[in-house]
Amino acid sequence: MALTQAELVEIFRKLVLIREFDLLAVELRTAKRIYGAVHPYVGEEAVAVGVCAALRPTDRITSTHRGHGHCIAKGADVNRMMAELFGRVDGYCKGKGGSMHIADFGIGILGANGIVAGGMPIACGAALAAQLEDAGGVTACFFGDGATGEGEFHETLNIASLWKLPLLFVCENNRYGAGNAVESVRAQTDISLHAPAYGMPGVSVDGNDVLAVRDAASEAVERARRGDGPTLLHCKTFRMLFHAMRDAPQPDMRPTDVVAAWRGRDRDPVTRFEDHLTSRGIATAVEAQRIRDAVKRDLEAAVAFAEASPYPDPHDLLVDMFAE
Amino acid sequence: MALTQAELVEIFRKLVLIREFDLLAVELRTAKRIYGAVHPYVGEEAVAVGVCAALRPTDRITSTHRGHGHCIAKGADVNRMMAELFGRVDGYCKGKGGSMHIADFGIGILGANGIVAGGMPIACGAALAAQLEDAGGVTACFFGDGATGEGEFHETLNIASLWKLPLLFVCENNRYGAGNAVESVRAQTDISLHAPAYGMPGVSVDGNDVLAVRDAASEAVERARRGDGPTLLHCKTFRMLFHAMRDAPQPDMRPTDVVAAWRGRDRDPVTRFEDHLTSRGIATAVEAQRIRDAVKRDLEAAVAFAEASPYPDPHDLLVDMFAE
Amino acid sequence: MREITFAQALEEALIEEMERDERVITMATQRAPALENKFGDKRVRFTPISEAAFTGIGLGAAGSGFRPVVHWGMVTFSFVAMDQIVNQASKIRYMFGGQADFPVTYRCSTGGGMQVAAQHSQSPYSMFMHLAGLKILLPSMPADAKGLLKSAIRDNNPVVFFECSRLASTTGPVPDGEHTVPIGVADVKRAGRDVTIVGLAYYVREALAVADTLTTEGISVEVLDPRTLVPMDAAAIRASVRKTGRLVVVDEAPATCSAASEIVALVTEDPETFRALRAPVQRVCAAPVPVPFSPPLEQAALPDRARITAAVRRVLEDARRPDPLAR
Amino acid sequence: MREITFAQALEEALIEEMERDERVITMATQRAPALENKFGDKRVRFTPISEAAFTGIGLGAAGSGFRPVVHWGMVTFSFVAMDQIVNQASKIRYMFGGQADFPVTYRCSTGGGMQVAAQHSQSPYSMFMHLAGLKILLPSMPADAKGLLKSAIRDNNPVVFFECSRLASTTGPVPDGEHTVPIGVADVKRAGRDVTIVGLAYYVREALAVADTLTTEGISVEVLDPRTLVPMDAAAIRASVRKTGRLVVVDEAPATCSAASEIVALVTEDPETFRALRAPVQRVCAAPVPVPFSPPLEQAALPDRARITAAVRRVLEDARRPDPLAR
């Protein structure tokens, strides 16, 4: 299904919002205004945005340690995300989770996850729920190339295919897991080649081309909604920044020329899509700039929202432990 | 490499020994002369014997809950095996292990295992040791079709191939895991199809044809010894008896006609190989019968050995806990 | 009251809860033909041998509106799934600020005494108790088994339900009709004066047998069954110990960092109970070894009536401390 | 004596042991360029993110003549590998009748206080202690860290070596040259008269700080560091408690079925020590929650000097029981 102009512009806005959110998070963490670990998604925005553009608001996702982009793409409120990074009560988890544990069950975000591949079984469970609900719901499960080393990857692909669960396995192959190149941890590097072992389609796509991702995801989503089962979507992308930071970024040992190439305007998923829009007359450079400005204002507002929110009261330490 | 007549006869003897050992174990367990759980290997003998015929005495194996056959094929002493089933001090584990935990590290049997797929990482570790020792050693890792559901299957195949470990992954596909048909637990049933995802050869073989198994295993062993890495050997076989017994056999829900067909003289791995030997004049029917008789005498002796061995002294309960 | 087995009581509970609420679904590596016929294979899911996956599937489905009852088989097999239990199930609600409930029940069999050796004879309750975020149940009698399993399925939190293998075929009275047992409430299985035995699962029955025997010597034993391990009914245990002044805890897990250790700590850190204690507490637990296969060794490894009796005598004979209440 | 960090001490230990014995190999998901350069990538194995596999690989290689040192990263990630730890490593020697040795060392970081939330702030020592068959080490000082890691690598059994994250950059004196610390021997870090504090890892340092402060009030605190959790040096702990008559245990794991519970049980089940106890024992542990992210909440969840001090005061103020030795 072709996208409307408004939809295309919204895709661009989401790309920019994710980009600026994570650049800001790095800045805030460097300034020690927020806490804990930050894993920037910068450079991979087209995967989250492309996949979520193929989903309905009622569809569900599971996310990873590098999860800000997935949440924003699925529609999370950046105010509450920011408040969570600041450890405040108005954060999504009331400050209990932080960067690696943002969730919004109300809009189908079943949570970021600090455990590599740990969200995959949970995504399968959400897809099982959708299958039982029988209302055409679909789940998208994001995971990294490094996650393919874990047993949970294998187990969930088998079960999902066996049970024909309405599920998209979205592998974000950014060619590294922490500092380690994918070829140093995998016997063969084409992740889509796992699919035949599970009798499911495996599709490789340029993960920096948001429309290509969206098209591939749409096809997989339709298949899932039809009841034909899961698809392994292998998105080839690249992390433009370091793996993670606490007080300072972890050293980035990747070859500098490779990193530089992936940062080029024609490969960067944000500028690349901007050029696509402007060259096709869908938006002008001025409109694009206006969107960037609006995003920055939204993010300033998010920081203000976060800082205005109080820290949780230590007396509430035991709240939320058990449901009634 | 072609086998000598003596080697062929020894293969037959091993097939018979495994068959008779497990029939006897079932009898002894039914009579409550031995304890615990028994998982008979009856019908699958050609896999263990064929694979171990391709190994050197110094090569290593890991086994499963259905492990008697692997141990005998690798050269274990049936006296000490029997004493273990009887829970006596002269058993391989001094009575501490029982049927599911027979090991003989002295001849490279790194242990049966009550955990489905649990031996696979251990086999990888033995293969890593062999690679470091650099003396051409190889490890064979036995596991069932059901074990392919576990994450450890996936993780070990990837690492073994990545590191080019000298390893044979021997999948004993007897078409059922406990009472459950392989197509009810796997998205697709050809287990060798997993191999390409790990960049390793996957070979399917008639697991009831001991020479076919031996030939396929030999090729994989040579590859491993050359340093070219592991092979996934998919052996198609069938369990002629029930899955397991304690006081009584678990009910066997498999279609009776299928079971009957696999019990036919032309499919049963023991009679089939006997007919192969006699039809080719390698052994006469009389010689085959003599071997069967000798095996039965050996097993009677094993029972006598076991019964003559004392139970462990409860005062030794804490012995063997920690090494010096 | 009718008498049924522990296993039947559990089956009744499951069927009743599945009839009561169609969001209740089950998952297991073993087929359950009777359940499948009754409720269909959509709700009664038979799974591959992939415990990590289906443990997380249960959690994900619970967070999406269903009430899965997941059977691991033996507790042994749960260790393959430990990431989903430790890192996900026990933390998911709190970590996400309580925004969703996860009504999932994990069942498994436990315990030794069946000659199936180390891997298949485990009682690692305490490893799950240590995790803040799981409710943990361990019934000893068919009626408790039924009533607690029903409460577990209705509870809106992850619950781990341990089923002692040696109890499966034991029988006991179970009320007809609706019968639930509240989570978090211990039960005095036998009232007594001189010593409190806290028993777990199979060892509640063994403690009762010991109490019967000691009665003939004029020794009055109180037998208390926590039934729930998390939240532990510390008040009930402490009240009993304050009454008797003596405590023996019996459990078939090895002692180190066990449920028995925890019960001892709960008793001795409470000032009032501590002051009422007239003798050192006793843990009667398994020897610190993987459970051995050979019957005489296995017997030596696990607690038995003789060892329980000896422990009772020890706490009674420790007469060097006067009764602070001069009773 | 030279002062180095805890992390440096560990690195020295590993390098020295790799130099000493070429059968020592390492595995980890993180590259270690310095080690790799020194010993080559055959011995210094960098692994995929497959903890279950490489935990078992370590065990299998150990059973085949090597001495692997396997680093899980955070203890969190060990739960993915729990089958290999619980069902294999802890049972393999005994179950097979002692026919082979398994000299494998598993290392991992532990603990909270770093604002990395529930999954990455765990201290589940007791879950490993409960398993009969593993030795468990938990040093608090650089010298102990070095000496114990060397002993672990030389030990012929599976050893789990916990490294508290908050200690990594702390410094302390470490002897030059060969330096080992025996497994199973506790250490009195500070002698005292009035109360025994048993601290674990980071909380040994905190206990020492509290002891310093209380000294100004004339309160004499003995600080004992078990260093080894299995086998636990019960004799040393009991001796200290018999001397002081009072016990506070400080640990950043939640209390339920913790190492602290075990220490309390070891003390109160020993008749002589029990009789010497003049006040109820105190466990100062983490709140029973997954460690929260937000700094004020995280602080409230973990033990601190104020809570340790308060516990010491409580056991001292409990004057209602006379000193049995009428000291």
Ligand SMILES: Cc1ncc(C[n+]2csc(CCOP(=O)(O)OP(=O)(O)O)c2C)c(N)n1
């Ligand atoms: C089970 C587990 N093992 C190890 C880690 C530590 N860790 C955090 S992120 C990461 C790399 C993940 O790589 P990948 O899946 O490719 O995701 P990316 O960071 O590239 O987005 C590792 C090893 C973890 N979080 N969980």
Ligand SMILES: Cc1ncc(C[n+]2csc(CCOP(=O)(O)OP(=O)(O)O)c2C)c(N)n1
């Ligand atoms: C991790 C784990 N899950 C479940 C079991 C229970 N179990 C024992 S044997 C078995 C079936 C195994 O099937 P397969 O691998 O095909 O081997 P087979 O019995 O057919 O030889 C199961 C489920 C187990 N032992 N370990």
Ligand SMILES: [Mg+2]
């Ligand atoms: Mg990656």
Ligand SMILES: [Mg+2]
């Ligand atoms: Mg099978």
